[in-house]
Amino acid sequence: xxxxxxxxxxxxxxxxxxxxxxxxxxxxxxxxxxxxxxxxxxxxxxxxxxxxxxxxxxxxxxxxxxxxxxxxxxxxxxxxxxxxxxxxxxxxxxxxxxxxxxxxxxxxxxxxxxxxxxxxxxxxxxxxxxxxxxxxxxxxxxxxxxxxxxxxxxxxxxxxxxxxxxxxxxxxxxxxxxxxxxxxxxxxxxxxxxxxxxxxxxxxxxxxxxxxxxxxxxxxxxxxxxxxxxxxxxxxxxxxxxxxxxxxxxxxxxxxxxxxxxxxxxxxxxxxxxxxxxxxxxxxxxxxxxxxxxxxxxxxxxxxxxxxxxxxxxxxxxxxxxxxxxxxxxxxxxxxxxxxxxxxxxxxxxxxxxxxxxxxxxxxxxxxxxxxxxxxxxxxxxxxx
Amino acid sequence: xxxxxxxxxxxxxxxxxxxxxxxxxxxxxxxxxxxxxxxxxxxxxxxxxxxxxxxxxxxxxxxxxxxxxxxxxxxxxxxxxxxxxxxxxxxxxxxxxxxxxxxxxxxxxxxxxxxxxxxxxxxxxxxxxxxxxxxxxxxxxxxxxxxxxx
Amino acid sequence: xxxxxxxxxxxxxxxxxxxxxxxxxxxxxxxxxxxxxxxxxxxxxxxxxxxxxxxxxxxxxxxxxxxxxxxxxxxxxxxxxxxxxxxxxxxxxxxxxxxxxxxxxxxxxxxxxxxxxxxxxxxxxxxxxxxxxxxxxxxxxxxxxxxxxxxxxxxxxxxxxxxxxxxxxxxxxxxxxxxxxxxxxxxxxxxxxxxxxxxxxxxxxxxxxxxxxxxxxxxxxxxxxxxxxxxxxxxxxxxxxxxxxxxxxxxxxxxxxxxxxxxxxxxxxxxxxxxxxxxxxxxxxxxxxxxxxxxxxxxxxxxxxxxxxxxxxxxxxxxxxxxxxxxxxxxxxxxxxxxxxxxxxxxxxxxxxxxxxxxxxxxxxxxxxxxxxxxxxxxxxxxxxxxxxxxxxxxx
Numbered sequence: 001x002x003x004x005x006x007x008x009x010x011x012x013x014x015x016x017x018x019x020x021x022x023x024x025x026x027x028x029x030x031x032x033x034x035x036x037x038x039x040x041x042x043x044x045x046x047x048x049x050x051x052x053x054x055x056x057x058x059x060x061x062x063x064x065x066x067x068x069x070x071x072x073x074x075x076x077x078x079x080x081x082x083x084x085x086x087x088x089x090x091x092x093x094x095x096x097x098x099x100x101x102x103x104x105x106x107x108x109x110x111x112x113x114x115x116x117x118x119x120x121x122x123x124x125x126x127x128x129x130x131x132x133x134x135x136x137x138x139x140x141x142x143x144x145x146x147x148x149x150x151x152x153x154x155x156x157x158x159x160x161x162x163x164x165x166x167x168x169x170x171x172x173x174x175x176x177x178x179x180x181x182x183x184x185x186x187x188x189x190x191x192x193x194x195x196x197x198x199x200x201x202x203x204x205x206x207x208x209x210x211x212x213x214x215x216x217x218x219x220x221x222x223x224x225x226x227x228x229x230x231x232x233x234x235x236x237x238x239x240x241x242x243x244x245x246x247x248x249x250x251x252x253x254x255x256x257x258x259x260x261x262x263x264x265x266x267x268x269x270x271x272x273x274x275x276x277x278x279x280x281x282x283x284x285x286x287x288x289x290x291x292x293x294x295x296x297x298x299x300x301x302x303x304x305x306x307x308x309x310x311x312x313x314x315x316x317x318x319x320x321x322x323x324x325x326x327x328x329x330x331x332x333x334x335x336x337x338x339x340x341x342x343x344x345x346x347x348x349x350x351x352x353x354x355x356x357x358x359x360x361x362x363x364x365x366x367x368x369x370x371x372x373x374x375x376x377x378x379x380x381x382x383x384x385x
Numbered sequence: 386x387x388x389x390x391x392x393x394x395x396x397x398x399x400x401x402x403x404x405x406x407x408x409x410x411x412x413x414x415x416x417x418x419x420x421x422x423x424x425x426x427x428x429x430x431x432x433x434x435x436x437x438x439x440x441x442x443x444x445x446x447x448x449x450x451x452x453x454x455x456x457x458x459x460x461x462x463x464x465x466x467x468x469x470x471x472x473x474x475x476x477x478x479x480x481x482x483x484x485x486x487x488x489x490x491x492x493x494x495x496x497x498x499x500x501x502x503x504x505x506x507x508x509x510x511x512x513x514x515x516x517x518x519x520x521x522x523x524x525x526x527x528x529x530x531x532x533x534x535x
Numbered sequence: 536x537x538x539x540x541x542x543x544x545x546x547x548x549x550x551x552x553x554x555x556x557x558x559x560x561x562x563x564x565x566x567x568x569x570x571x572x573x574x575x576x577x578x579x580x581x582x583x584x585x586x587x588x589x590x591x592x593x594x595x596x597x598x599x600x601x602x603x604x605x606x607x608x609x610x611x612x613x614x615x616x617x618x619x620x621x622x623x624x625x626x627x628x629x630x631x632x633x634x635x636x637x638x639x640x641x642x643x644x645x646x647x648x649x650x651x652x653x654x655x656x657x658x659x660x661x662x663x664x665x666x667x668x669x670x671x672x673x674x675x676x677x678x679x680x681x682x683x684x685x686x687x688x689x690x691x692x693x694x695x696x697x698x699x700x701x702x703x704x705x706x707x708x709x710x711x712x713x714x715x716x717x718x719x720x721x722x723x724x725x726x727x728x729x730x731x732x733x734x735x736x737x738x739x740x741x742x743x744x745x746x747x748x749x750x751x752x753x754x755x756x757x758x759x760x761x762x763x764x765x766x767x768x769x770x771x772x773x774x775x776x777x778x779x780x781x782x783x784x785x786x787x788x789x790x791x792x793x794x795x796x797x798x799x800x801x802x803x804x805x806x807x808x809x810x811x812x813x814x815x816x817x818x819x820x821x822x823x824x825x826x827x828x829x830x831x832x833x834x835x836x837x838x839x840x841x842x843x844x845x846x847x848x849x850x851x852x853x854x855x856x857x858x859x860x861x862x863x864x865x866x867x868x869x870x871x872x873x874x875x876x877x878x879x880x881x882x883x884x885x886x887x888x889x890x891x892x893x894x895x896x897x898x899x900x901x902x903x904x905x906x907x908x909x910x911x912x913x914x915x916x917x918x919x920x921x922x923x924x925x926x927x928x929x930x931x
Contacts, residue, residue: 195554195555197554198718198720200735200743201718201720201734201735201743201744202720202722202730202733202734202744203729203730203732203733203734203735203744204733206733206735207735211735235409235412235413236412236416237406237407237408237409237412237557237558238406238407238411238412238415238416238524239404239405239406239407239557240404240405240407240525241402241403241404242402242403242404242405242596243400243401243402243403244399244400244401244402244403244596245398245399245400245401246398246399246400247396247397247398248396248397248398248399248667249394249395249396249397250394250395250397250667250668251392251393251394252391252392252393252394252395252668253392254390254391254392255391256668256669257390257391257392257393258391260393260395260668261391261393282668282669308681308684309680309739310675310678310679310680310681310738310739311680311738311739312675312678312737312738313735313736313737313738314658314675314676314678314737314738316656316658316659316662316675316676316678317400317401317402317656317658317659317662318400319399319400319401319659319662319663319665319671319672319674320398320399320400320671320672321398321400322400322401322402322659331673331674331675331679342794346669346670346673347673348673373393373395374395374668375668375669375671375672375673376672395668397667397668397671399663399667400659401593401596401655401656401659401660401663402655402656402659403595403596403654403655403656404653404654404655405560405595405597405654406556406557406559406560406651406653406654407560408557408558408559408560408563409558409559410560410563411560440562440606441559441562441563441566441606442562442563442566442606442607442609444605444606444611445611447580447609
């Protein structure tokens, strides 16, 4: 396949970049001179001198232990891994004169050559997006993602998806989520040189707003290919996305049954251990600490005080639907009136209370109109003003 | 048992998103079916066995065989079958249908697929079949639509 | 506590831990670790009598993985046992393999822990493990701000946050020395404040920088009877003792009342029956299952049987770093790599490598005579294992 990178790779660049690509383990303790006669258009003569691990690349041939002769085209292809060196040698495409043993070591002298990277700009990344839309990824999606790319070459963009229709606008326009990154990091992420999760975790990129949207955004576009460039051909690796959704039936058992039925009448029952006297809510058949049945029920609450607040910003899937949950939401442990110590009830707090709620605040349940004897009979707890 | 207790039955649900990675070996197998209409296997030269579907490691001698690709004929022999007579949403076709183990020419292992074009009560082990490739591909094993009598 | 016969670890293998393993399916991933472990032990699959296999339920949503993983595990025709105990799975696999060899049932047992977290949804999986009648709607996966809050209440906000980030960066510095580790970020101590400030919030004061990775990876450990171990290996890592402690699940656990944690209970019991009175002085290395640095700083005092202030001082004085008094997680720990079903086994594997002297760049200086490894899972339960350089001697 002909490509832009071929034009950019030169014999001068391959030899010129060698000193910066030295592999210290490969040259350790080695002393030798390797000559290279590269013929044809763009060719040249070079000597790689290694003196006890110290590497210099000189123009011209200087008392070599071994000399390799190849055409510029073949040498470029060998360097890029497109032509197998052994095959080339066996078939006479390259010639080697002198100490073959030295040649074996020479294969370890340098790290892999990377062709000069094509010019990648933020403008081109965003400008090419509409032509890179992945129809599967945007199907049925409506959202706006803002991108604030800072620093040299940066800019502001909004990717607007309206039921699968994608437009990329300049500027930030009412985004559901905004990603802030400097231009270099964003280019590296786009080219796959920087792992997005790592960048996110370590704060190199910042995300504000609905994280669930961003999870979908990763699927909106096909891979970016730099202008005139050929990316290393990547093999297609298959993934089969599925959502498993299984209907289930559970028997409550008598203790949990009594508790859940109580919710229908807006009553909260704990059961009491006959030995240690602790309450359990929701109740369980036994007190696991005393290993005795706990048959006595006590009505508690329904109001109480907040003991623990877990304000959750991470959009995990709802276990009942597989869809992303709305964030933030609050998982809370509430000490109901009549309970003490660890005897807390686990439920949620009204998300509207997030800004003001704190440990020790009094709360009351907000009951569902339609109660069936389940955790959802309480919508959530809310602050008592 | 105390029938007068408070136990009752509640409906629950469990939903989990996931994505299964086929890996390089599995991907090459499916993509060859999709793009080249060709079924490929992997050969263990030591055990002289050809595995279809391909696997990266020979399960007998445990050596790495992931580069020993061989092209196979799309014809083979049914080594076993069953008739599925009930409906499930995940079934690829409407019941009743024949689910068969097909051992391709040149392969040592059979794999499961669907046989069509034979009345279910005339289906026999030993039947010679050939693969019919799907016109609309889905990048799954169903890119072989089914097998039919050769 | 007495064993029928001694059991030594003779081989350890780990795949590279990563979140980009689209190139392999599950058995192929496992196969990488199996081959490395066999090579490390210098044996072949024919020498292995039994395979113990485990990972988390609900994480990849495939069933009977022990059966279809045979292609990668090499368990074809061998006795195979599947074990799954949540986050402790990897440590329980070690306990089972140890029991199988100690009992005399088998001479050489290979234990395999694996996870491909990229194939499933970790938080959804954990949430679905909660009680379906009440907890399933409320569970926030393994993410909680409770332990950050606990530390902040105990030490004050500034001191607690500083200790958590110090611990985090120590783990990263260790991970940088471990080529297998998944997240190697190259963090520096002077970045502490900006890192914490810029990192996105997960729950409460738990930020992404504090939390463990989600990794794909497999770990394999090979166990042998004393007789076989001495044949196979110059320096086996002997399994002196292990203890598993469970408690009731998470209701009624988050209030203001003192209680003994499973970590404390396990440590007290294990150390007592092995005559260890000062763990910080007597142990040479500890591979601790630390899902976040908030848990990490909280658990030092629980496992080491020291006060919270002493634990803080260990962090402040770099005593938990490689070269310190009691290095914690020279491998980088769970924060760096977390293929969950393998994670607790990696703790044991890494402790064993330290004893064998095979840990490479993250080998701690000096002799490692006693190493500790922990597993953590579910709603606070513990597996704690003690490994020794000398084969244990059992007195009647």
